[in-house]
Amino acid sequence: MNSIRAATLLRCSQCAVRSTARAGSAQQRLFATSAVLLKHGAVPSFTDVSSPELQSLLTNIRENLFLPAHLSESQTLLIEKEKYRRQLETPTKATIAGEEFTLKPLSRFQRPNGRRSLAAAVELMQEKRDWDNLPNLLQGMKTAAGLRSSRRWHPTLEKVISRLGRAGRQEVLLECLRRGSETGITMNSRQFATDIFTQFHRKAVDNDFNPQDTKKAFSWAEQAAVVMENPEHAGSTNLAGEDDPRTSPEVIGILLDLAAVNSSKNLAGKDDGNKVASYAEKFLNTPVALKPVPADGFDINRWMWAQVPILHGLNLAQTILGPKSKYADELRSRAAALGAQVEEAKTRLELWQATRPPKPVSASGGFKRTEGPKYGLELYMKLIAGSL
Template sequence: MSGRGLGKAFRCCDCAVNTSSRGISIQRRNFTSSPSWRRHGAIPAFTETSSPELNDLLSELRLKIVLPSHLSKQQKNLVYRKKFENELSTEPVIATIAEEDFQLQHIDKRKDLPNVRKSLYKAMSLMKDKKDWANLPNLLAGLNTSGANMSASKVKSMILSKILAAGRQETLLECLRRGEVTGIQLKDPDFVTRVLLTMQMRAFRADWHEHETAKALKWAEMVVELMEDPKHAGSRFLAGENDPRLQPAVIGLLLELAAVRAVKHLESRDEDGKVAEYGARLLGTLLEFKTPAEETINGLNSWLWTHAPVLHGIYEALKVLESSSAVAEGLQKKGEELDVMVSTYHEKLASLASKDGNQLMGLQVYEKLLG
C-alpha cells in the first residue's frame, strides 16, 4: 500500500457518499449516538511506519477486526452476510464513527479475518524504530475493544518479551498508562514482577550506566504509582498474597535500582533516602520470598532471573546504609535467608541446563550480579 493510500486506510475511507442498498434501507449514520459508539469511542488510528508490510498489516487489522466491533447489528449483517456482498461493492454504504467515514466492505469470516494473536506477534516483529512502536498502544486498544483478550497471560508475556528485546520500555509504560483500554493491567503479581524486570533490564544491559540506571528507577517507580490506580491493583485494601504491591520481589527490584544508583553514581550516599525507604518496605511486607512454582528449567530460570537481582540489591543496599541501623540489620538477615535459596536454586538450574545453559537469562543474571 502506498504512503498516500495508507493515510486514507488508517484515518478515513474517504468516500462519504449517502446510498441505500437494494432490498434494505441504509442511511448514512453518525455513530456518536449509537450504543456501539458510546461503548467503544473512536476507532484507534495508526501513524505511518518504516515498513510497508507493517502499514498494510495495521490497516488490515483496523478495517477487518477493529471496525466491525463499532458497527450496529444491522451494519454487521451487511458486512458479514454473503447475500449483501455485491450490493456493498456496487452501492457504497458509509458508516460514520466519531466524524470518520468508513465504506463498508464484505468480510468472509472463514477466509478474510486475520488471526489476532499471530497478527499482533507479526506486527511487533516488524516494528523497528520509535515511530513504529508508537503504534503499539493504539493497536492493543483497538484489538482489546474488538473482543480480543489482550489481558491473557500468554499474550502479555509475548508483549513483554518483544518489548524487552527491542528495548522499548517507554512504549510499555504508555500501554500501562492506558491499561483500561489496552488490557495491559497491573493486577497479577507475576506479571508485575516481569514488568519491573523489563524496566530493570534497561540498566542491567547498559552495565548500570548512570543515565540508564536513573531512567530504569524512574520507570519502575512510575509502574508502582500506576498500581495504585483502581484500573490496576489500586484499592483501599491490600489483597494479601495476591496484591502485587506487597510482593518481596517487586519491592526488592526497586531496592536494587535505588541501591545500585547510590553505590555507583552517588558515592554510596543515600541522598534521596530511597535505599532506606525501599529497604524498610521490603522488611515491612508480611510475605515471604516464593519458591519456584516448579523445579523445571523454565521454573527455575524464571525464579532465578527474578530473585538474583533482589539479592544483589540487598548486598548493594548494605554498602550504603549505616550498618547499625534497624533497616541494615534487617536486610542483613533477609539477605542471608535469600542467599541460601538463590544458591540452592542456582545449583539445581545449572545441573539441569544443557551445554547451552548460558543462554538462560537466570544464569546470565546470576553470573553477572553474584558470580
C-alpha cells in the first residue's frame, strides 16, 4: 500500500471514529437527565389562588402548555415521539432557569388549547390574588400559544380586558401594559387602545365617581398614555394615520372626562395643573374624527362605551373652564353634535335590545355569556340622564 493511500485510509478511519463519537454524544444529549435551558427564560409560575379548581387549571397550563415551549428540540422529541417513551420510564429531568422538571410523555394533541385555557382561567378568577397571576399567565401564553394583539387573539383579549374592568382590577391591566412585550397586551391600534381606556374609566363610573376611585382611574389612564409611547405599543417617530391611538379622539376624550371629573371631585372644580384645558385642546385639535354611529346593535353598545364619557367630559369641561375660556364655543359646538349622535344611538340600542330574540346564557370562546342591560345604556343613564 503506497503512502498516499495509507494516509487517505487513516483520515477516513479517523473521520468515522469522530462521526460515531458525535452520534453517541447526540444520543446522550437527547436523553440527558439535566439540561440548563434558557430558550425563553424561566417557565412562568403562579402564586396561590383562591380555589382548588383554578389552582389545578393553572398547574395543568404550566406543566402541559408552558413547559413544552421551553424544552430543547431533543427534549421535545423525547416527550412527543412514541419511540422514545421507554426512555421516560426512568425519571428524566430538565433544569430550566434553576428549576427542575420531570419530563412526561405529552403529544402535541394532548396540550391544552391556549385561548380556551386562558378564558377558563379568567372566568375562575375572583379575588385580588387570582388576578395578580394574570400577567404571568399572559406571558406564558405569548410564548407557548402565540398570544399577541392580532386578529386571531383580539376577541379573546377584548374579553380579558373587559373582565378586568368588571372586576375592578384596572391596576392589573396597567401592569399588563407595562409588560406589554411579555404579555402581548399592546396598544398598537386605535380600537384596542379605546377598549383599554374605557376600562380605566369604568373604575370611576362603577364607583359613582367617588373622589378616591376617580383619582385612581385618572392616574392609571395617564400612566397608560405614557406607556403607549413605548416601542411595543404605539411608540414610533411617525404617527400611523387615523389608526394611531395617540391621536385617537376616543382616547383623548376619555382622558378629558377623567380630568374634568377629577377636577370636580378632588380639586373643588378648579383646573389646578391645567389638565382639563390641556386635554380639551388636544381633543379639539386632533386631526382624526370621532367614529360615526355603527349599524349593528353590539357595535352601537361598544360605540357608546367611549362616546358617552366623551360627551360627559365635553359638558363638564365647559363648566370647569368657564364661558370665557378660549375653548368654550368649540366645546359647546362639539358637545351638541355628539349629543345628537348619542341620543340617536341610545334610541337604536334600546329598540335593538327590545326586539332582539332572547339568547340563553352560554359560553362564547370559553367565556360565559351574560344577559342583562348593555353597558352603553348603563353609561347613558348614569352620565347623561343621571347626576354623575
